[in-house]
Amino acid sequence: MKSIWIIANWKSNKNIAEALEWVSVVGPKIPKKAELNVVVCPPFSDLAELKKAVQIGGFPIMIGSQDLSPFEIGAYTGEEPAAILNQFVELAILGHSERRQNFGETDQLVAAKTAQALANGIIPLVCVQGRETPIPEGAKLVAYEPVFAIGTGTPDTPENAQNVAQELKSKNPQLAVLYGGSVNSTNLKSFLAQPDISGVLIGKASLDAIEFGKIIGTAVQE
Numbered sequence: 001m002k003s004i005w006i007i008a009n010w011k012s013n014k015n016i017a018e019a020l021e022w023v024s025v026v027g028p029k030i031p032k033k034a035e036l037n038v039v040v041c042p043p044f045s046d047l048a049e050l051k052k053a054v055q056i057g058g059f060p061i062m063i064g065s066q067d068l069s070p071f072e073i074g075a076y077t078g079e080e081p082a083a084i085l086n087q088f089v090e091l092a093i094l095g096h097s098e099r100r101q102n103f104g105e106t107d108q109l110v111a112a113k114t115a116q117a118l119a120n121g122i123i124p125l126v127c128v129q130g131r132e133t134p135i136p137e138g139a140k141l142v143a144y145e146p147v148f149a150i151g152t153g154t155p156d157t158p159e160n161a162q163n164v165a166q167e168l169k170s171k172n173p174q175l176a177v178l179y180g181g182s183v184n185s186t187n188l189k190s191f192l193a194q195p196d197i198s199g200v201l202i203g204k205a206s207l208d209a210i211e212f213g214k215i216i217g218t219a220v221q222e
């Protein structure tokens with residue numbers, strides 16, 4: 001089995017009770033395999049409790065955030081700086097298209113956030129919407145997520161995702177490329193089978209603990 005990332009992006013969903021319920025179902029289903037990196041990215045308010053539950057259960061789950069501040073600690077009201085988030089998270093999703101669309105996030109801002117993540121020991125997972133999206137300096141993990149495929153039930157074809165991944169890697173040999181956009185337990189294998197795709201970023205299908213358990217089960221059959 002090649003090394004793969006299965007990353008759950010809960011977006012603005014699940015309170016603490018719902019998050020803990022999910023972990024109690026999914027946690028025991030994840031095999032401890034060095035090649036399997038499972039990450040769950042909840043809303044900020046769930047991070048502390050989720051981290052505790054994962055530690056107590058001894059589950060092989062990493063915790064991630066869905067964003068972080070482009071600034072250091074200091075007078076930036078409302079922001080979540082990497083230097084504080086790193087108490088809880090090992091990874092941060094950055095530059096998601098929903099942030100670019102709804103919050104005016106620019107490539108420059110994504111680069112500043114990437115720098116903050118790297119300076120504070122957090123792995124930046126940078127979302128790129130196509131071949132032309134700039135890859136910030138120092139990023140080693142990106143997710144190709146075409147906007148048309150997000151939350152629509154219409155994923156990109158595995159062949160096209162492979163072509164984009166290959167092109168991104170040929171320009172940036174340090175990269176591992178994930179695919180995201182309407183991934184579920186049925187289509188997962190077709191993406192993981194592509195030689196240049198190192199995993200998946202999953203929104204909607206990650207919310208259901210049973211479906212996410214199936215996704216893990218399918219991924220480890222690889």
Ligand code: PGA
Nearest residue numbers: 150151181182202203204
């Ligand atoms: P989706 O979302 O799986 O619901 O399409 C993916 C994402 O936005 O990361």
